[in-house]
Every structure is written in structure tokens, then in C-alpha cells.
Amino acid sequence: MANMFTGEYTHSLDAKGRVIMPAKFREELGDSFMLTMGFDGCICVYSNDEWLKFAEKLRELPELRKEARQTIRHFVARAARCEVDKQGRILIPQKLREYAGLTKDIVFVGVLSKIEVWSRERWEDDNICDMDDIAERLSEFGIQF
Numbered sequence: 001m002a003n004m005f006t007g008e009y010t011h012s013l014d015a016k017g018r019v020i021m022p023a024k025f026r027e028e029l030g031d032s033f034m035l036t037m038g039f040d041g042c043i044c045v046y047s048n049d050e051w052l053k054f055a056e057k058l059r060e061l062p063e064l065r066k067e068a069r070q071t072i073r074h075f076v077a078r079a080a081r082c083e084v085d086k087q088g089r090i091l092i093p094q095k096l097r098e099y100a101g102l103t104k105d106i107v108f109v110g111v112l113s114k115i116e117v118w119s120r121e122r123w124e125d126d127n128i129c130d131m132d133d134i135a136e137r138l139s140e141f142g143i144q145f
Contacts, residue, residue, distance in 0.1 A: 042109075
């Protein structure tokens with residue numbers, strides 16, 4: 001069965017770039033998984049199975065198109081295998097921390113098949129939702145309640 005990540009958890013980054021991975025997420029991810037640049041200035045965390053599925057979709061992109069090559073580079077160039085230490089921490093590579101603006105407080109957000117990692121400031125600034133606007137967008141995608 002595919003991973004189903006949900007919830008929001010805040011933890012603090014230490015001086016070495018380590019942070020505790022929420023226990024609920026560790027249970028589903030296992031001891032090793034992939035980190036990469038995401039959209040909107042966050043980092044994405046993929047289980048090994050989900051990463052393989054994602055990589056296969058990237059392989060299908062037409063490399064003769066510049067946009068396809070740039071997209072592949074965006075996700076693959078700074079992708080890093082990550083392992084959990086005995087204290088439940090992961091080390092987020094410096095380049096990924098810089099990309100996501102991670103300095104102290106970090107928010108882990110479960111978004112179905114992956115986890116997003118945000119700086120708390122960026123998460124709070126960028127993710128204020130207008131529920132009427134969301135309802136309209138869902139309707140455009142054919143989702144009705």
C-alpha cells in the first residue's frame with residue numbers, strides 16, 4: 001500500500017543541520033529515504049518507493065526540451081539519501097537548507113505520498129488559505145463535496 005502522510009509537526013534544527021524526523025513519519029519512511037528540492041521553497045521527502053516512481057516519471061520527460069532538462073536538474077542535482085540516527089534525527093544537507101531557508105524552526109507537513117519540509121516563517125507566510133478560493137479551485141478540478 002502507498003504511503004499516506006498527513007499532519008503538521010514543528011521541530012528545531014540544531015547547529016549541525018540535524019532535526020528530529022517526526023516519529024509518525026519515521027514509521028512509514030523507514031531508516032532511509034530521499035530529500036530533494038520541492039516547489040515554493042520547500043524540501044520534499046520521499047520514501048524510497050515513491051522516489052523511484054518519481055524518478056521514473058522524470059526519465060520519461062523529453063530531454064531534447066530545455067524545460068525538461070531544467071526540471072530534471074531541479075529535482076535530481078541536489079537530491080540526497082538520508083538516514084535516521086539513533087536519536088531519530090536526520091541531517092539536512094547545507095544546499096537544501098539554504099534553498100528552503102531553514103535556520104531554526106522547521107515544519108514537517110504530510111501531503112499524501114510525500115512530506116514537505118518548510119521553514120516555519122515561510123510556512124506561516126505562504127500558506128494562509130482562503131477556503132472560498134480553495135473550494136473554487138477544487139470545483140475546477142472536478143472535486144465536489
